[in-house]
Amino acid sequence: MAPAAGKPIPRATYRVQLNGAFGFDRTAAIADYIARLGVSHLYASPYMKARPGSTHGYDIVDHNALNPELGDQNAFQEMVGALKRNSLGQILDFVPNHMGVGGSDNEWWLNVLEWGEESPYSGYFDIEWDSDYRYLQGKLLVPVLGDQYGAVLMSGGLELRFDQETGSFAVWAYDSHKLPVRPQDYGIVLGDDHPDLERIGDAFTHLAYARPHQIPRAAVQKAELATLVAARPDVADAIAQRLTAFRGYSGEMESWGRLHELIGRQNWRVAYFKVAADDINYRRFFNINELAGLRMDEPELFDVAHRMVLAMVKDGTLDGIRIDHIDGLIDPKGYCERLVEAAGTPFYLVVEKILARHERLREDWPIDGTTGYEFANLMGGLFVDPKGEEAFSRLYAGFIGNDEPFEEVVRKSKIRIMESEMASELNVLSRKASRIARSNPATADFTANILHQALKETIARFPVYRTYVDGTGPTDLDRRDIDWAISQARRVAQGPDESVYDFLQRLLTTDLVAAPKSGYSHRQVTRFAMRFQQYSGPVMAKGLEDTAFYRYNRLVALNEVGGHPDHFGVSVSAFHRANQDRARNWPGNMLSTTTHDTKRGEDTRARLYALSEMPEDWERQVQTWSRLLRARRGDVEGTAPPDRSDEYLFYQLLLGAWPVELTGAAPDRIDQSAMTAFAERIVGAMTKSMREAKLHSTWAAPNEAYESAVVGFIHDALDVTRRNAFLEAFLPFQATLARIGMVNGLAQTLLKLTSPGVPDIYQGCELWNLSLVDPDNRSPVDYEARRTLLDEVEDVVERGAVAGLLERWTDGAIKLAVTRQALALRADKPEIFAAGEYLPLEATGERADHVVAYARRNGDDSVVVAVPRLVGRLGENPDWGNTAIPLPRGTRWRDRLTGKEVEGQDAVSLATLFADLPIALLSRDG
CATH class of the missing domain: 3.30.1590.10 (Maltooligosyl trehalose synthase, domain 2)
Known part of the structure; x- marks a missing residue:
């Protein structure tokens, strides 16, 4: 959807997680720093009054008051003033779906x-x-x-x-x-x-x-x-x-x-x-008792809850709003329309929405796009080698002793959620459906129990988080997904009679009341269809993201919010098509690589992608590590905890999150305190994984014996107080993978900062982000260290010595330099990135499959981006041979990363382009 005239579409955003330890005053203090990075907007986590001690702000108790733990009104105004002095706008994460309850605050x-x-x-x-x-x-x-x-x-x-x-x-x-x-x-x-x-x-x-x-x-x-x-x-x-x-x-x-x-x-x-x-x-x-859903479709509630946020839009404090959990609302489209109308002035509006692979964002919503989960997974897929899928799947199934397809893992996980944590909501839906059925003699024999079975089987196979039936009749997209789920549910052996699925299909699409004198209540049928949608979304979220993603560990870099672990790799052409579509239809869509909800940070994933290129080597490593660790614990049979799936996950977490400062170190030179701190991070991530998987332990009933055994396994693996054969075998492979991950990390940083859309930098991710699942991904950020490093990077850029930062890549200065330079170019050429064409550049030559290149063009001005992919197979010093990419018209170019001139006629060789850095960002130089 093209932005409305006068709408302030951000150039780039910087997400900050406010909490009691990092409130308005500390956010004001970094305004000059994030402005120097080159972003245009602060993207703030919710700062309305929340439950005391909230670390995230999503448990709001008063939408019209500031959170006192973040500071008072004066501190807030000082933050707003600091942003404006540094020419920064502000976007707020707003929570309309639910409030924090319990305690004594709401x-x-x-x-x-x-x-x-x-x-x-x-x-x-x-x-x-x-x-x-x-x-x-x-x-x-x-x-x-x-x-x-x-x-x-x-x-x-x-x-x-x-x-x-x-x-x-x-x-x-x-x-x-x-x-x-x-x-x-x-x-x-x-x-x-x-x-x-x-x-x-x-x-x-x-x-x-x-x-x-x-x-x-x-x-x-x-x-x-x-x-x-x-x-x-x-x-x-x-x-x-x-x-x-x-x-x-x-x-x-x-x-x-x-x-x-x-x-x-x-x-x-x-x-x-x-x-x-x-x-x-x-x-x-979802299933959080302390967060109660709001009926935001009620006009009075809408007006009350949005009084402060809309006032901030109207007075210019806010340039935009990010809507949290849009699918939780009973009528997302209607909500967005009401919000836009109530604001009375153009503003930037994006929604947190997770799209299935076949699903498109609804083009009739008056929004600028999503928060960018789909982009993170699209781009990440470029660095996953589809040629390795068969071998990777075989080694995974062989190691864990299970080859259950991901689709079945998801179905079982959703069933588990509907039979346990969210059973009550399904019971309520079943009773409501049976009341509707009893209102007409033709369907009066459909009991709550029969409908319960049919609803459960249908939701278990629902292909999207939810549909958007709203009383005006289902769209073709709604009907497609409902019909597909119903057709799959009909195939269940020993399921309910097929006639109940006929009724359910007509109920969910509201076809029951499409004709007059149907014998059913139009309001009850429509309301049921809309409430069903509010249930299918949380079941998908809890079943897929918070259960299946922790049970299926083939390549956990793919187990990301909005991700598709069964889809191994994205082609360059598919990446280009998605970018072209976004440039045409959603130029304001956010582009995210790390968020407060991601299960692994962007550079953690960048390392793990590389495993897809080396399945045979990966298998040898895993088997060796397992033998060494289990022998050390006296587990010759290999049957003691952790089970093989948790063990397989553990090795991936170690590789992905291994601290850069420990990369390349010998086991006997690793600081014990640093290793202890790292071990605790791994313990936290593994504990969450075990409980979310709900196989050996759960949050409600932790299995202390199993968890204790796994924690012991972790500490044994990371013990540096004595000789450790596991670490001796592990560290060389880790160092190799980290180097490949570094190149992948730089490549995805440049792609995000130059693709169509609004790039977002999650707090601290201008340096390497090797985080794990929350709360690890919400750890404090050392801004003083970043400010000092930025001073140095600016000097290095001025001297044209950025390439030298590769030799010290572990300190993150090279990533910071790429971020700063790409954002500076966005500021220099705003029209190219805001509204320019997106032109894929098809590489030629023997290494053509290993490069992604495109141009952004506006009139006679162009920018060219080129990054490598699947570099693990190329070795540490790739021979690009005759590989080249075409260039738009014009022969004089300058690499905005290195400062060097690049001579080219109709094409430029990759050997020239990547001579100093493994990525390139060219702009016309005359």
């Missing part, structure tokens, strides 16, 4: 707990008040307990308290989760021992007489109670005495009877966190 949520369906905020959340379970009728499940309810109750983990300042009562769980008591029940607490408390308690008990004004009336009575307590010590003492009646003795259930009865009367049901899988009755962000 006033909307606390009000819902207190007043139930009568709360003015109850319609803001996706709550199923009309449950089929009697014990949840009219109640909101609050799964915050770490043990069974009865055990927590008897241990004193639930306590009734009085807030003297507000005159209100609440049950507190673990001193942290506030569960307000219904004001109608205050009389039970206050009792009749004290005449004033009896009088006030009676007024609370009969609040129903004040309808529809019971909420403000209760506020008045609370204020009266608070005033009375403040003025009368005898009243305060009487309340304190009454509270003792609701306390019991540890281990004696009968003594807690009064508190249990009071809890039973509330609008909430407090429960063990594991109960959520079966009984949750509010929509969550």
